[in-house]
Amino acid sequence: MTLQITRQVDARGLTCPMPIVKTAQAIAPLAPGSIVEVLATDAGSVKDFAAWSRTTGHQLIDQSVDGAVYRFVIRRK
Amino acid sequence: MTTTTLERPAAPAVDPLAEAVDDVAGIPEIEPAVETGEPVKTKELVIVDWSGDLDRMWPVLILSSTAAASGVHCKVFVTFWGLLPFVKDQKRVVGENWMQKMLTLMQRPGIDHLKLSKMNFLGMGPWMMGVLRKRYGIASPRELLEAANALGVEFIPCQMTMDMFGLKHEDLIDEMGPPAGAATAIELMTSADASLFI
Numbered sequence: 307m308t309l310q311i312t313r314q315v316d317a318r319g320l321t322c323p324m325p326i327v328k329t330a331q332a333i334a335p336l337a338p339g340s341i342v343e344v345l346a347t348d349a350g351s352v353k354d355f356a357a358w359s360r361t362t363g364h365q366l367i368d369q370s371v372d373g374a375v376y377r378f379v380i381r382r383k
Numbered sequence: 384m385t386t387t388t389l390e391r392p393a394a395p396a397v398d399p400l401a402e403a404v405d406d407v408a409g410i411p412e413i414e415p416a417v418e419t420g421e422p423v424k425t426k427e428l429v430i431v432d433w434s435g436d437l438d439r440m441w442p443v444l445i446l447s448s449t450a451a452a453s454g455v456h457c458k459v460f461v462t463f464w465g466l467l468p469f470v471k472d473q474k475r476v477v478g479e480n481w482m483q484k485m486l487t488l489m490q491r492p493g494i495d496h497l498k499l500s501k502m503n504f505l506g507m508g509p510w511m512m513g514v515l516r517k518r519y520g521i522a523s524p525r526e527l528l529e530a531a532n533a534l535g536v537e538f539i540p541c542q543m544t545m546d547m548f549g550l551k552h553e554d555l556i557d558e559m560g561p562p563a564g565a566a567t568a569i570e571l572m573t574s575a576d577a578s579l580f581i
Contacts, residue, residue, distance in 0.1 A: 319520045323449040327530045330452030361426075361453040 309367075309379065312340040318347045318375060325351050326358050333364065333382050341367075344378040351376055426455045429575040431568060435464035437497035437509055437524070443581050444527035451534035458575075460568045461559075462541035466548065467492040468524070469538065469555050478549030486548060494525045532558045539563050539571075 315332045317325035325346040333342050344355070352369070355378045359366040368379035428450045432443045443459065450457040461469060470477060470492035477492065478484045490498070499508040516523060522530070540555060542562035552562065572578040 321519060321521045323445050323452070324522050324526075324530075327448055327452045327534070331530075331533065358453055361455065363454075 309341050311343045311379075312336055313342045315342060315344040317351075318345050320346070321348050322350050322354065326354055329355075329358075329378075329380070330362075333380065336382050338382055340382045342380045342382065344380065346376045346378070347374055348376075351378070355380075427575040427577075428455050428457045429568075429571045429578040430457070430459045431572070431578070431580040432459050432461045432465035433463050434500065434581060435467045435497070436500040437512065438500050439581050440465075440468055440494075440497055440524050441527075444524055444531055446579070447536045448527055448531040448534055451531065451536050455576075456537075457531075458537040458539060458571055460539050460541065460563070460571060462568075463544050464490075466540060466544050466550060466555070468494045468497060469540070469559055470550070471554060471556055474554055477551075477554045480549065483547075483549035494528055497524060528556075539567065541568075 313332050313336060315325075315329050317328050320328070325344065325348055329342065329344050333340070336342070348354075355366055355369070358364075359380065363383040365381040365383065366378060367381050368377075370377045428446070430443055430447055432440075434440070443465075447457045447459050467487070467490060470487070472493050472495070474487075474492060476484050476487050478487060497509060498506075499512065502508040513523075515521075537560055538558060539560045540550075540552075540562045542564055545551070545562055552559070
């Protein structure tokens with residue numbers, strides 16, 4: 307099954323809290339179930355996206371790291 | 384010693400025909416929406432923003448914007464020195480009398496003119512912080528304030544401080560909510576899930 311990514315958020319080069327802030331702003335207008343892909347370089351974002359998804363209820367369905375770039379895939383609740 | 388027998392409540396009657404129809408139709412199970420009757424309470428964070436220093440405004444703005452980004456309703460009660468960063472950009476000196484004017488003459492108001500609580504060194508400290516901030520791609524207080532406003536953080540100015548500093552509501556940024564006092568701050572803090580004094 308391939309995921310249909312609705313929106314991408316490029317948070318590379320940004321530090322806390324902007325990757326979360328930008329993702330929250332990008333995900334808000336989307337329909338429930340939409341998939342958002344986030345790219346970030348902030349090492350703190352690994353713990354932060356997990357915490358953020360628990361607080362908001364949005365689902366962190368995939369995460370990976372490629373070199374210094376972290377990738378998070380989130381399904382909007 | 385007495386033993387009590389707990390009687391199970393009678394199982395609800397099941398209509399075997401309806402069950403069979405469901406099975407045959409092969410309708411996928413849909414999770415029933417949990418309706419408890421009461422609305423889900425949004426979590427709430429209250430921050431008392433007192434200091435106005437760069438090194439304290441940063442956490443105020445980072446935590447408030449992140450709270451709002453996390454679906455946590457955030458209210459910031461802005462009091463004393465905390466009010467000066469919320470003065471509009473184009474205002475340089477505010478106040479009615481010379482003492483109030485002296486205050487903003489000594490401490491330039493506005494979000495771009497914050498001092499450090501330590502190692503300020505006549506502005507060298509904040510300047511170096513600005514250089515480091517840019518080098519590491521860290522958001523400025525201005526960017527964070529814009530994010531906080533866009534995400535719906537509520538800023539509530541302290542009426543008493545406004546009176547003492549000679550600040551009028553129109554001196555403050557447009558996003559500033561109606562002024563309030565200590566009793567409002569207490570009510571906000573006691574009903575919130577978490578509150579901070581920064």
